[in-house]
Amino acid sequence: MINVLWLQGGACSGNTMSFLNAEEPTVVELVTDFGINILWHPSIGLEIGEQVSDLLKDCISKKIQLDILVFEGSIVQGPNGKGTMNYFADRPMMNWVKELSEVAQFTVAIGDCATWGGIPAVPPNPSESTGMQFLKKDKGGFLGADYKSQAGLPVINIPGCPAHPDWITQILVGIATGRAKDILLDDYHRPKTFFTDFVQAGCPNVNNFAQKVDGHFGKRGGCLFYEVGCRGPMTHASCNRILWNRQSSKTRANHPCLGCTEPGFPHHDLQKGSVFNTMKYLGVFPQDVPTGQSKLLYYARAGWEKVLPTNKELTVTSK
């Protein structure tokens, strides 16, 4: 049996809502088939009243073994580092997190707020929010760059706004079935099994991307990279392979990828002109180019390809 404690800091509950949509396994099966014992969760916990703080104290004193600490939401440190903008069980939440993370076998951050600070940490960051072990791209965060859980791993980051239910349940199942050693992490501590490929892999618009054919809102066909700011080529995530709600993904519904699994989300800090619009140099060249390509090379090639005759008929998608 694996004891899981799930807490929420500066959160919107989106990751919990997403988690509840899980299918393989469902949240119920997670408990019944995989021996995951949810010690407490703000929405799927029991009515245990002041037992909540007793339970947290028992985890801290190791009376109860805390196998996995799951945290959703940013770590609220305001005002002035006191953390009193987010009370929980009569203390600043951040104080609980500090002590619990020291005893947890595994510490898992779920969603962008817990991983990189997310939207609450967008300047001017009124709640002094940070992620568990990162603030945006900078390692450190609340627990510090050197933090390791009892099992010797740093914080396992499952980003996304929200995280896809499969990304959450599979990591929990991985730990529960003794496969923690197979959870390989990238530089941002994301499990490589979900975050190696780009969102673009599996996107129905890739032909149009290659042909440099523009997509627009309210019209199928065309790639959303050139005008409306799709971040699919720069974003590591499996959204077009493991579909959302079993049905779709953003780019399948003609919605530009917002790059929500990358530490920069929301990108360009929401500055003027950056929302649903491709930021450009000199009005022509996209500021962000597909990851792994040099900007100069990309511009040169793109300029060349734009003038090549392309089979634009291809892009007309049937209704």
Place this chain on the structure above:
Amino acid sequence: MESKELNISPVGRVEGDLDVKVYMEGGVVTRAHTQAAMFRGFEKIMQGKDPQSGLIVTPRICGICGGSHLYCASSALDTAWKTQLSPNALLLRAIGQATETIQSIPRWFYAIFATDMANKKFASKPLYQEVVKRFAAYVGTSFQKGVTASGRPVEVYALFGGQWPHSSYMVPGGVMCAPTLKDITRAHAIMNQFRNDWLEPVWLGCSIERYLQVKSWDDLMAWVDENESQRNSDLGLFIRASLEFGLDTFGQGVGKYLAFGTYLHKDRYNRPTIEARNDALISAGGFYDGENYHALDHMQVSEHVQHTWFKDHAPLHPWEEPIPTPVETSTILTETDFDGKYSWSKSPRYMEHAAEAGPLSRVIMAANPANLEHQNRDPLFGDIMKEKGPSVFTRTLARMHEAPRIYEYINEWLGQIDLDAEFYIKPEERDGKGWGATEAARGALAHWIEIKNGVIENYQVVAPTTWNVGPNDGEGKPGPIEAALEGTEIEDAHDPVEVGMVARSFDSCLVCTVHAHDAKDEKELARFKL
């Protein structure tokens, strides 16, 4: 494994913490204070940013009604930018809003509300065994069916928005998506499954058409007794058990109701303006003061911050309000001075009144005889309010009553989408003020925006939870939940399930903690997570 550990309920009680301090005398609540215990400052974050920031930021205010925030954010820009909306755009936005709301109905009922009906307080009642069998958390026979079915409607949302929660597919000028034939046919099929798996066989015990013939309290009682299948449906059981358990006798509230209304008619709001909105609504908005209906006028909204941990200002309309500046003195409930500031929530008022937001307000608006032909006209709750008045039962019935109607709307709107016509008309950005509003599953939600020099100058959000859980206003008048708790009789001070039921009947999107106190010696008697 013990059954205790299996007690998992997919609940929407989330997003921060709500603490409630309750004072009791002779087993009756004399005073109650609500305290919201988390601050993130989203309005401050949006100031000075891209005008469209609200489309990405505000759904993340609440992951449970993120789609409703998106609806408001895009509508606020529509009015500020004077966009044009095609019938398809209005239909797809309404479908998104309706699917999010209808998923919340079974999820809320089984996971949050009905589990309390299995509390031992009711153990001596004849229907108790049946209630436990069906509604007990996690193991109840209807619990799993309802909770599983609740995942269906948001699959339809995902077909158009890419995912739920947290899509941004509604944008000023329309929607991003351009559905294909297969999206529409799939959506129909998914909704049919929702009806066939839960809505008709489990919840109603009859066809949607039969249920919608119920027009009065007497009709409803006759409907319950009409046949075994209706009597024994979850709705039939809920009604019979509620009356037997006395859920119709407490949790009255402030007796004033506010709804902003929702679902804009596809042909009546193609040039969106704030003034044209009332008549274009399908689910009507308005303010009901307990006797009279008043047409909705957003200029009647003001917010008080006297008891909020923000820098003081006079009660102001959201367009005039400053971006909130936190004060440094937030304290935990046990150390709080309730004459001073005690919550992160503001106290919104309509015509200076505290008003209840939520499904009960919506069904009261549906009973307004002045509603137009294309609007939802449903006299049922006008009659129920006369016969029974507000209560925990009435509020919950109102929530559940909406499911069949919303189901019909979704199918009707899917049928009206014209695959050859436009979904998006590119607007021109401009400076100005805008207002966008809707009904989230849990009530009136609105965004006010001001754009200056091409960036956001001011953004103010008033959520249903703000209406319901807000603290006292400047004149010391309590908020709706504070008021609804007063007078509640508590049988066992160490298990005040009544308090929980009152708070939950409002379905605030906060985790609530109730601290029960003795009114005389201020001693804390008990504390409960709800």
